[in-house]
Amino acid sequence: MKRAVLVIAVLALAACSKPAEDAKKEEPASSKGIGPVQSVTIGALDAAMAAKGEKLFNDKCSACHKIDERYVGPAMKGVTTRRSPEWVMNMIINPVEMTQKDPTAKELLGEYMAQMTNQNVGEEEARALLEYFRKVDGAQ
Structure with missing residues (x-):
């Protein structure tokens, strides 16, 4: 009898536990999101554009985002x-x-509980930021 109660208790606790992080649902990489950018041509890394993106990141994004760590917003790496x-x-x-x-x-909004601020970044600047993130992620 005690064994049956123990088994039921263990199963109940297992059913109530949080799912594993690996089971977290990710949006497919093919999603383009909502906005003006419908197509981006990606080639070899443009070092000059990545440098511009790094400066933009430091000026406009680093108050809420870090490269390697979770902060107000997600890590960018x-x-x-x-x-x-x-x-x-x-x-x-x-x-x-x-x-x-x-x-x-x-x-992401639900997870971080903070609305990303519109920094009035245009497509050219957003492309430079993307290039910087590609550099951080090892693109060549």
């Missing part, structure tokens, strides 16, 4: 492997509408 180039650029350019309509952006 690996973003180019988790998300499509269009999604990254649309999130930078159009963060409010993205968090209202894009499933992945909604999930």
Whole structure:
């Protein structure tokens, strides 16, 4: 009898536990998000553009984002492997509408409990930031 109660208790606790981090649902890399960017041509890494993106990141993004660690917002390292180039650029350019309509952006808003601020970044600057993130992620 005691054994049956113990087994039931263990099963009940297991059913109530949080799912493993690996089971976290990721938006497919093919999602382009919501915004003006529908297509991005990616080639070899443009070092000059990446340098411009690094400066922009330090000026406009680093108050909330770090490269290697979770902060107010998610760590940026690996973003180019988790998300499509269009999604990254649309999130930078159009963060409010993205968090209202894009499933992945909604999930991130729920996780971090902070709306990404619109920094009035245009497509050219967003492309430079993307290039910097590609450099951080090891693109060549």
